[in-house]
Amino acid sequence: MTADLDLRTVLLLLLAVGAVVAAWYVARSSPRLVVAGWAAVCFLVPIWIGVQAGVYWSALTGVTLVALAAWSTTSLTFSYVDVLVVGFVVLVLAAFLLGGSTWGHVLIVSFGWLVPYVWGRFVLARVEAEWLYSCIAVAATAAAVLGIIEFATAFNPFVEITTGNIAWRTWHELQPRAGFIRAEGAFGHSIAFASSLAVSSVFVLVTKWPAWVRLACLSVVIAAVATSFSRIGLVTLAITLLLAVILLGRWITRSMRAAVALLLIVAAATTLPTLGDVFTEAGEEAGGSAQYRSDLVTLLRGMRAIGISTSWTVLPSGETYYGSFQSIDSELMLTGLRFGILPLLALVVAIACCILSLVRGRATPAAVAVAAQIPAFAAVALITQYGYLVWFVAGVAVTAYQVENASDKLDRADASISPPRRDSSTVDGARRERVRRP
Numbered sequence: 101m102t103a104d105l106d107l108r109t110v111l112l113l114l115l116a117v118g119a120v121v122a123a124w125y126v127a128r129s130s131p132r133l134v135v136a137g138w139a140a141v142c143f144l145v146p147i148w149i150g151v152q153a154g155v156y157w158s159a160l161t162g163v164t165l166v167a168l169a170a171w172s173t174t175s176l177t178f179s180y181v182d183v184l185v186v187g188f189v190v191l192v193l194a195a196f197l198l199g200g201s202t203w204g205h206v207l208i209v210s211f212g213w214l215v216p217y218v219w220g221r222f223v224l225a226r227v228e229a230e231w232l233y234s235c236i237a238v239a240a241t242a243a244a245v246l247g248i249i250e251f252a253t254a255f256n257p258f259v260e261i262t263t264g265n266i267a268w269r270t271w272h273e274l275q276p277r278a279g280f281i282r283a284e285g286a287f288g289h290s291i292a293f294a295s296s297l298a299v300s301s302v303f304v305l306v307t308k309w310p311a312w313v314r315l316a317c318l319s320v321v322i323a324a325v326a327t328s329f330s331r332i333g334l335v336t337l338a339i340t341l342l343l344a345v346i347l348l349g350r351w352i353t354r355s356m357r358a359a360v361a362l363l364l365i366v367a368a369a370t371t372l373p374t375l376g377d378v379f380t381e382a383g384e385e386a387g388g389s390a391q392y393r394s395d396l397v398t399l400l401r402g403m404r405a406i407g408i409s410t411s412w413t414v415l416p417s418g419e420t421y422y423g424s425f426q427s428i429d430s431e432l433m434l435t436g437l438r439f440g441i442l443p444l445l446a447l448v449v450a451i452a453c454c455i456l457s458l459v460r461g462r463a464t465p466a467a468v469a470v471a472a473q474i475p476a477f478a479a480v481a482l483i484t485q486y487g488y489l490v491w492f493v494a495g496v497a498v499t500a501y502q503v504e505n506a507s508d509k510l511d512r513a514d515a516s517i518s519p520p521r522r523d524s525s526t527v528d529g530a531r532r533e534r535v536r537r538p
Contacts, residue, residue, distance in 0.1 A: 141163050147485060149261065156266070180453060181494075184446045184449055188450075194406065202408070230308055233303040241320055259272040291486075293324075305348075306344070306351040340469060341364060343468045344468050347463035399433065406440035408440075430479060432447075
């Protein structure tokens with residue numbers, strides 16, 4: 101029996117190694133296929149699909165690491181935001197080494213934040229921005245369609261994939277609100293689902309598809325966010341589309357911007373009454389949620405300059421608390437509680453850089469997507485694939501800004517080099533000479 105078990109383990113390891121090598125080869129030879137596959141995994145594979153090997157490796161993390169290994173020779177130009185992100189990671193590691201953080205928190209930063217950020221920085225070096233935006237748009241639209249079907253049938257096929265690991269136990273339960281099952285797709289939570297679609301909406305808008313296709317896909321995304329009954333998802337979706345209409349004139353035609361504005365008005369008129377009724381009926385639950393977020397402010401006084409908050413406690417059962425709160429639904433607050441004020445400031449400055457790029461007229465689709473999520477950072481934690489997607493898009497925003505900046509400098513340089521002026525008399529004389537010749 102033991103011999104059979106050992107043989108099976110060896111065969112599984114060989115199979116895993118073979119799969120990784122094959123994926124690495126595909127990643128090197130077909131970057132477009134890798135990006136399309138990554139988008140599909142991000143939006144359509146739950147976070148609880150993965151392998152426990154020392155630490156938990158989700159399918160999304162595995163695909164990203166293989167792609168990064170295959171593209172390891174890609175060269176990058178460092179930016180100020182990179183310095184801030186690296187500084188944040190260094191502070192987190194310093195806190196851990198000094199006994200002011202936990203290994204679990206280091207893993208979250210390393211694999212859930214840094215890895216997707218680096219992947220976002222690399223991706224535009226291997227594929228065109230148009231291809232990346234289209235892949236995200238297709239995957240988001242597919243997830244939105246499945247979310248609408250889930251809402252209509254009250255059935256989510258993803259939660260039926262039972263793995264038994266801690267990620268499945270945490271995220272597999274569906275959430276009701278006022279008698280409805282809130283759509284969550286493969287994201288494990290309705291807020292993560294809605295916020296991820298909000299992030300993706302700008303990429304649907306800037307693809308090179310026909311206008312009617314973009315508007316149809318955008319309508320599906322808006323409807324899916326509505327079926328999540330997530331207030332922050334609806335708010336960030338509206339902010340994303342409004343910022344896109346105002347700031348992305350280089351990507352979106354005037355007629356398309358007018359059509360999106362009209363679509364938002366129609367969507368608000370048709371969905372707000374129903375959503376208002378649902379939130380009113382779920383008043384105690386929704387109101388308690390809002391009150392909970394305001395009560396989190398009391399935890400500020402326990403934050404340290406670096407390291408975990410003084411309010412952090414671990415019960416004998418293994419449950420962790422910050423003061424009287426077991427769950428912190430604010431990523432800005434949670435980051436300060438886990439890692440300290442200085443790491444939090446590094447991220448706040450990085451977000452400010454994103455806002456500055458918009459103010460300076462250098463908006464890109466990825467920068468708009470990140471900036472529109474700022475209210476969500478204060479109201480929800482970076483859970484499941486939503487956090488992964490946000491950090492990935494942040495990396496894309498930095499690279500896209502560098503590309504746009506380099507392109508603008510090149511255009512200005514070309515404009516400054518005017519062709520030498522030719523004397524009009526010489527030109528006229530040459531013309532007359534050509535006329536005289538037989």
